[in-house]
Amino acid sequence: MLTKEQVLEALRDVKDPELNRSLVELNMIRDIRIDGDTVSLTVVLTITGCPLKAKIEQDVIDALKQLGAKEVRLQFGAMTDEERAALSAQLRGGQTPPSAPAGQAPLLNPILAKDSHTTFIAITSGKGGVGKSTVTVNLAVSLARLGKRVGIIDADIYGFSVPDMMNIEQRPTVIGETILPVEKLGVKVMSMGFFVEDNSPVIWRGPMLGKMLRNFFTEVHWGDDLDYMLLDLPPGTGDMALDVHTMIPQSKEIIVTTPHPTASFVAARAGAMAKRTGHEILGVVENMAWYEAKDGSKEYVFGKGGGAKLAEVLSTELLAQIPLGQPDNHPAEPDYTPSVYRADSPIGKLYLDMAKRVAEKCEAGGQ
The missing domain is CATH 3.40.50.300 (P-loop containing nucleotide triphosphate hydrolases)
Known part of the structure; x- marks a missing residue:
C-alpha cells in the first residue's frame, strides 16, 4: 500500500514551471489521503488562475501513476497573502537582498x-x-x-x-x-x-x-x-x-x-x-x-x-x-x-x- 512519504518523495521531482522548484519544497502539496490505490491531494498554487495549472496537474498525475496509483484525485487551492509573502522572501533567499548604490533600490538578484x-x-x-x-x-x-x-x-x-x-x-x-x-x-x-x-x-x-x-x-x-x-x-x-x-x-x-x-x-x-x-x-x-x-x-x-x-x-x-x-x-x-x-x-x-x-x-x- 502506498504511503504519504512515498507520495511526497515521488512529487519531489515535480517542479513549478515558473519557479523551477519542487512542489514539495515550496509546500504546495497538502492534504494527502490514500485509499487503496487511489491518491487524493490538494495542490496549492501561487495565485488563483495560475496559467500553468494544467501542466502542474498533468505532471502530478503522471508522477503518482508511475508510483503505482491507479486513480489520482486533485483539488486546487491558492496561497494566502501571508503565504505568498513568505514565498517571496524565500525566493529572495530568506534574507535582505544585496545592497545597491545610495538612493537606489536593493537588488533582488x-x-x-x-x-x-x-x-x-x-x-x-x-x-x-x-x-x-x-x-x-x-x-x-x-x-x-x-x-x-x-x-x-x-x-x-x-x-x-x-x-x-x-x-x-x-x-x-x-x-x-x-x-x-x-x-x-x-x-x-x-x-x-x-x-x-x-x-x-x-x-x-x-x-x-x-x-x-x-x-x-x-x-x-x-x-x-x-x-x-x-x-x-x-x-x-x-x-x-x-x-x-x-x-x-x-x-x-x-x-x-x-x-x-x-x-x-x-x-x-x-x-x-x-x-x-x-x-x-x-x-x-x-x-x-x-x-x-x-x-x-x-x-x-x-x-x-x-x-x-x-x-x-x-x-x-x-x-x-x-x-x-x-x-x-x-x-x-x-x-x-x-x-x-x-x-x-x-x-x-x-x-x-x-x-x-x-x-x-x-x-x-x-x-
Whole structure:
C-alpha cells in the first residue's frame, strides 16, 4: 500500500514551471489521503488562475501513476497573502537582498553583482527600423537551442515589441513583491508590454525609464544564474542607453544596422558611445543584407557594404549578414511565433552560427 512519504518523495521531482522548484519544497502539496490505490491531494498554487495549472496537474498525475496509483484525485487551492509573502522572501533567499548604490533600490538578484556568471549583451542600433528586436529574439532563442540559460529584458520602453514577436500572451505571475518572468522557447522574458493595456502609449520622461529598468532587476526573480541576459535597447544614444552603461558597466554590445550607408553612419554613434563608456563590442549584425529571388539570385535592395564598413570603423567583426525573409510559421502550430525562425531554416541556421560565435567570444573573454 502506498504511503504519504512515498507520495511526497515521488512529487519531489515535480517542479513549478515558473519557479523551477519542487512542489514539495515550496509546500504546495497538502492534504494527502490514500485509499487503496487511489491518491487524493490538494495542490496549492501561487495565485488563483495560475496559467500553468494544467501542466502542474498533468505532471502530478503522471508522477503518482508511475508510483503505482491507479486513480489520482486533485483539488486546487491558492496561497494566502501571508503565504505568498513568505514565498517571496524565500525566493529572495530568506534574507535582505544585496545592497545597491545610495538612493537606489536593493537588488533582488545577484546577476548584477561583480562576481555574477551572467553575461549581459545589449543589442543596440543607431536608428529604428533596422530589425534590432528581431535580432534580439532570434539570437536569444538560438543561444537557448545551444543549451544556454537565457533571458531577455525588453528595454525599449516606448517601442516594446518582444512579447508580440514571440507571441507571448501570458502575463507575469506576481508573488508578493516578486515578479516571475514569462518563459517561451527556453527564454525568460520581461517587458514593459506585459504591464500596458491595449497597446497604449507610454508617456514617460528619462528618470522613469531608468527606474523601470532597475525594477526589472530588483523585483524580477530570474531564477538560477542565467548564462546570458540580452537587453533590447531603444535605438540611439538616449537615456535608456546611458542607464545601461551606468547600471551594467560589464555589459557587452552588438550593433545592428542595414547595408544602407546612412544606417551604418548613424549606428557608428551607438558604437562610439559603447567604446567611450568601456563596453566591449562583440560585433556588428547586418540585417536585411539582401533579398533572395526565386531563381536564387540576390537583390541588394538596401545597398551593399554597410555592415562591413561599420565593423571596420568600430574595429570589430561582422558577426552575421541576415537576408530579408519571413519565418515560415503557422498560427496553428504549438509554440507559434511570428518572428522566430525555425532552427533548420536557412535564416535560422545563420542565427545559430551567430549564437555559436557570440558564445565563443564571450566564453573566451571570461577565461
